[in-house]
Amino acid sequence: MTLTLILIESIIIGGLVGFAAGAGAARMFHAPTVQGMGSFRTLGELNACAGDSASHFSFGLGFFFNAWASAVGAGTFSQDVSHRIIPNWAAAVWCRKGKPIETTLHNPKKMAISGMVVGIIVVSFLNLTSAAIPQSLQAIAIKVLVPAANLLINPVMPVLFWLAALDAGKRTGVYGTIFGGLAHLIMGNAVPGVVLGILIGKGVDENGWGRLTTTLFVSVIILFVLSGFFRGFDLTLLQQFKLGVPGWLQGLHQMMGAGGK
Amino acid sequence: MDEMNEKHSEEVKSHIDSTSNESQNAEKGFWFADWSFPIFVSLISAGVFAGTHMYYVYHVGAFNEVAVIALLQAGIAGGGFGAAAAFGTSFLFARILEGSLVGILDLGGSILTGLGVGIPALMLAVNFKLPLENFPLALITGSILGLVVGYIIIGIRKFTVGSSNSTFGADVMMGAGNLSGKFLGPLIVLSACSASIPIGFGSITGAAIFYFWKKPVAGGAILGAMVLGIFFPIGIK
Numbered sequence: 313m314t315l316t317l318i319l320i321e322s323i324i325i326g327g328l329v330g331f332a333a334g335a336g337a338a339r340m341f342h343a344p345t346v347q348g349m350g351s352f353r354t355l356g357e358l359n360a361c362a363g364d365s366a367s368h369f370s371f372g373l374g375f376f377f378n379a380w381a382s383a384v385g386a387g388t389f390s391q392d393v394s395h396r397i398i399p400n401w402a403a404a405v406w407c408r409k410g411k412p413i414e415t416t417l418h419n420p421k422k423m424a425i426s427g428m429v430v431g432i433i434v435v436s437f438l439n440l441t442s443a444a445i446p447q448s449l450q451a452i453a454i455k456v457l458v459p460a461a462n463l464l465i466n467p468v469m470p471v472l473f474w475l476a477a478l479d480a481g482k483r484t485g486v487y488g489t490i491f492g493g494l495a496h497l498i499m500g501n502a503v504p505g506v507v508l509g510i511l512i513g514k515g516v517d518e519n520g521w522g523r524l525t526t527t528l529f530v531s532v533i534i535l536f537v538l539s540g541f542f543r544g545f546d547l548t549l550l551q552q553f554k555l556g557v558p559g560w561l562q563g564l565h566q567m568m569g570a571g572g573k
Numbered sequence: 574m575d576e577m578n579e580k581h582s583e584e585v586k587s588h589i590d591s592t593s594n595e596s597q598n599a600e601k602g603f604w605f606a607d608w609s610f611p612i613f614v615s616l617i618s619a620g621v622f623a624g625t626h627m628y629y630v631y632h633v634g635a636f637n638e639v640a641v642i643a644l645l646q647a648g649i650a651g652g653g654f655g656a657a658a659a660f661g662t663s664f665l666f667a668r669i670l671e672g673s674l675v676g677i678l679d680l681g682g683s684i685l686t687g688l689g690v691g692i693p694a695l696m697l698a699v700n701f702k703l704p705l706e707n708f709p710l711a712l713i714t715g716s717i718l719g720l721v722v723g724y725i726i727i728g729i730r731k732f733t734v735g736s737s738n739s740t741f742g743a744d745v746m747m748g749a750g751n752l753s754g755k756f757l758g759p760l761i762v763l764s765a766c767s768a769s770i771p772i773g774f775g776s777i778t779g780a781a782i783f784y785f786w787k788k789p790v791a792g793g794a795i796l797g798a799m800v801l802g803i804f805f806p807i808g809i810k
Contacts (some may be wrong), residue, residue, distance in 0.1 A: 314631065317631075318627070318631055318633065318634075321623065321627055321634075321708055322627075322634065324619070324620075324623070324635070324712070325620045325623045325627070327620075328616045328617065328619050328620030328623075328712075329581070329616075329617050329620035329621060329624075329636070329722060331616055332613045332614070332616040332617035332620070333617060333680065335604065335613055336613055336617070336678070336680070338604075339604075339605065339610075339613075342605060343676035343677050343679075344674070344675065344676030346605050346607075346676070347610045347672075347673075347677075347678065347726065347727065347730060348675055348676060348677045348680045349610075349613060349614065349617070349672075349677070349680060350677060350678075350679075350680055351677065351679045351680060351681055352677060352679075355677065363748060369644075370789060377788070378788055378789055378792065381783075381788065381792035381793070381796060382638075382639050382789070382791075382792050383633065384640060384641070384796065385639070385795035385796050385799065386639045386795055387628055387632045387633045387634065387635060387642070388628065388634075388635035388636070388637055388638070388639055388642040389624075389635065389637075389790065390637070390638050390639065390789075391635050391637060391638055391680075391681045391685055393636060394617075394621075394636060394680055394681075394685065395680065417745075418603075418606065420604040421604050424604075424770050431620075435624075435634070436626070436632075438633075439627065439631075439633045439634045442633045442634075443631060445632045445799075448802075448806060449799045449802060450632055451802065452768075452798060452799055452802035452806075452807065453795050453798070453799055454646065454650070455768055455807070456761055456764050456765045456768055456772065456776065456794075456795060456798045457639070457643050457646060457761065457764070457795065458643070458646055458647055458650050458652070459767070460643065460757060460760035460761040460764040461640070461643030461644060461646060461647045461757075461760075461765040462652060463760050463763075463764075464640060464643065464644075464645050464753060464757055464760055465644055465647060465656040466656070468753060468756045468760070469660075469749075469753045469756075472749045472752050472753045472756070473746070473749045473753075476746070476747075476748055476749035477743050477745065478750075479745075480707075480742060480745045484742060484745070499655055499659050500653075500655050500656075501655055501656045501659055501660075502681070503656070503659065503660050503663070504659035504662075504663040507663045507664070507667060507746055508663060508666075510741075510742040510743045510745050510746055511666075511667055511670075511742055511746075513742065514741050514742030514745065515741045515742070518741075528670075528745075548739065557616055563661050567579070
């Protein structure tokens with residue numbers, strides 16, 4: 313019963329994702345006049361196979377085994393399904409010798425149709441085979457995976473992103489450090505702060521303080537203020553600096569149902 | 574020789590002209606239009622969000638990298654959703670900006686990580702589980718979110734057209750993101766080694782074999798741990 317449900321859901325999901333990923337990949341070739349969807353590495357890899365059916369297929373196949381291993385082990389496909397397998401196999405369906413790639417790989421309609429078929433097959437196959445793994449084995453995978461993930465979340469990722477920010481230039485380093493530190497204080501993880509610091513630092517480096525970067529900066533400040541408020545950060549801060557919490561602030565928190573210990 | 578080159582470059586030039594004409598002519602249709610872009614984003618978002626639903630219910634079918642789904646899993650296992658939510662939504666934010674500026678929306682950051690992990694983690698953090706437990710609701714939630722993202726991108730495109738070509742450090746983040754994905758392999762081996770000795774051996778062997786085959790070490794480490802786990806089960810609390 314569960315397997316039937318999984319099959320039905322997989323067919324729907326695979327069809328939706330395949331259709332859109334195929335069309336989005338073809339639209340990328342017409343960017344920036346047309347808004348595409350995929351990624352730069354997908355574009356590069358599709359170009360590298362240059363409309364040769366066999367190369368597209370074998371490139372996808374290599375990543376199909378990666379995706380399979382990760383689906384069986386951790387229940388997730390890896391991003392390769394939408395980035396590599398679907399676009400390349402969708403292209404392999406249409407590409408023939410002598411046919412110009414403008415009518416195959418660059419055609420969103422054809423790519424959407426073949427992408428849908430590929431998506432349905434790939435997603436159903438990966439989900440059915442990984443669902444057939446006994447529960448006890450999945451439990452082991454999770455037991456091994458979760459502690460590793462916790463280490464990854466903290467401290468590995470914050471440190472890596474932070475170092476990347478420091479290496480990317482003085483402004484990025486300063487904003488990354490300030491926002492990263494604040495994010496760890498407020499949200500308990502520095503990654504989002506460092507990411508936003510990189511975003512602002514690089515944006516200002518490349519464009520100066522324009523309308524866009526100012527809007528970005530203000531929205532980041534608002535994001536920090538709001539998440540600080542809803543996590544009761546302001547209350548804790550006042551308490552730990554031994555300043556005492558004013559009654560109206562306490563009242564405001566209670567009114568909004570916004571935390572604070 | 575020169576003649577050949579000239580002829581060739583002319584050919585290339587006419588080829589480029591013809592393709593650009595073609596794409597300009599075709600731009601009006603559904604498949605190339607700006608207005609249809611939100612529809613495509615909506616379709617893929619519905620699929621990806623429903624994939625996260627499948628992961629939540631059946632533990633199969635998520636669309637992301639192991640490292641990113643591991644963030645969500647850590648939350649489901651009771652470790653708090655803060656990291657997954659913050660990581661996912663900040664990526665979504667960055668990719669929406671970048672996507673509208675460069676003309677290519679990065680599916681990995683925006684849809685797979687942002688809508689597929691960040692938003693579900695936000696929902697689970699406030700105990701709003703219904704969209705993740707129910708398949709039709711998951712499809713609807715995903716498609717609405719995708720539609721919103723699509724319209725925001727088209728909106729920003731109109732608003733900032735030609736005014737900026739910065740990627741806002743997306744390359745820096747992408748580099749750090751990929752590097753942290755690499756950390757997961759060794760971390761899984763370490764975690765397997767602390768679980769039990771047989772599972773640790775399995776994980777070491779799996780990781781080594783996968784590395785030798787030029788496959789991701791994380792996958793080999795998990796599969797190796799599982800294979801040895803068949804023969805030497807450990808208690809799961």
